[in-house]
Amino acid sequence: MADWKVDALIAVAILCITGPIIQTWTAQPASRYVLTAAIVDDHSLRIDPYVGVLGVDRARFEGHTYSDKAPYQPFLAVPAYQLFRALGGDPFPVVDGEQVINRSTHVGLWWVTFWSATVPAIILTIVVRRLVMQVDPTHATPVAIAMTLGTTMLPFTTWLFGHVLAAMCVAVAWLLLRPKGPAPRACFLAGLCLGAGIGTEYTVAVIALLFLVDSALGRRWAGALWLSVGTVVATVPLLLYNWLVFRNPFEVSYQGHLPNFQGSGAFGVFNLTPPQLHEVYRALFSGRGLFVLTPVVLLAVIGCVLSIVRGGPLRRDGWLGLMSLVGFITISTGIDGLGGDSPGPRYLIPMFPLLAVPLVVMWRRFPRPCTATAIAGGLAMWMAAVTAPDIPGVWGTRLVHGDLATNILTGRDHPWVLLVTTAVGLIAIGTAVYQDRATAPPAAS
DSSP: OOHHHHHHHHHHHHHHHHTTEEOOOOHHHHHHHHHHHIIIIISSSOOGGGGGGOOSOOEEETTEEEOOSOSHHHHHTHHHHHHHHHTTOOSSOOBTTBOOGGGSOOHHHHHHHIIIIIHHHHHHHHHHHHHHHTTOGGGHHHHHHHHHHSSTHHHHTSSOOSHHHHHHHHHHHHHHHSSSSOOHHHHHHHHHHHHHHHHHOTTHHHHHHHHHHHHHHTTOHHHHHHHHHHHHHHHHHHHHHHHHHHSOTTOOTTTTOOTTOOOOOGGGOTTOOOOOHHHHHHHHHSTTOHHHHOTHHHHHHHHHHHHHHHOSTTHHHHHHHHHHHHHHHHHHOSSOSSOSSOSSOGGGGGGGGGGHHHHHHHHHHOHHHHHHHHHHHHHHHHHHHHSOTTSTTOHHHHHHTTOOOEETTTBTSOTHHHHHHHHHHHHHHHHHHHHHHHHOOOOOO
């Protein structure tokens, strides 16, 4: 089967499994959505008029309220939101005479989320498949699907956060940089992707630094230069936003401007403090820990270690995957390693694409355990996505009682629709894996 057909099946699978879901209005989606609304409807970066529908995620500066999130996702959502408004969409549905967003079918929230998280998840999966095909075409499709739908990434393809979009930027950058001696143009484009990732989730700066170190260690000086130039160019809009909002291009909302989150971390960032062992444990080994809920990621980490020990062409993949995980754990476990009411340690999601190639090392040796762990993690994360990802511990109970999320097709009525669309998605996955394995050439290394 041609590559484009497998890609189409992957797109169908993600669209069916996650696309119809409308998540409830929570603090982070609210902060992101209202910034997009303010840009389109008010031609302003201030979100003062929307304070009544905001949660705790907000910034205050000189008497005005702003979103506390990195701005690129809200910026990129502007065309989608403009189309929604042009077609007569109401940004805040009214229920019983009041703006009660949680109890309404919020089509605007779904539409913005669809273009900001679901579509990037499709692109991410296809890019990761291309990445793994460089190593093992036979297992590229199941590994790519496992990294998206078998990990904590799955519920965030239905939720208006920036993690999936940032992970997509990282995946594209690594696809461009992974070949030996990438051309200057590829390095520049990779830098643009990393800069876009930083403007979406600031923590992508850790990966940008690792890529720069990788280029320097490989004595690819021209590549390192063009990578840096691309990254700087792509962060210029971020610097301009910071200057317009905080009067300083290098100042962000987390540096003392959050009324609900105060602290004294590095660079003035409230949560950028040394990692705490109990938070590292929570992020990796607790009931919501990465290795417990989505054990396929643990196998990917073991693949990193094996790649390093064995040496050879995949050693670089192993080091980058392992170092990025260590880096993200280091910067995210100072206060709350899980990221609040999250179905798992969400801060780690942007680095997942760097674990894909190491995972294929394990998949070739132990295909059944890898498949089983991917299915187990996918089931847990699907239950979270279709019930209440922000309320851990109730997923199974809600599923049994049919208390599922609102969906774009039938609203709160007929929740079984989500089961049907999921079944169609699983059939698409099975078809893609079967056909790809039947036609794939032998592994490259």
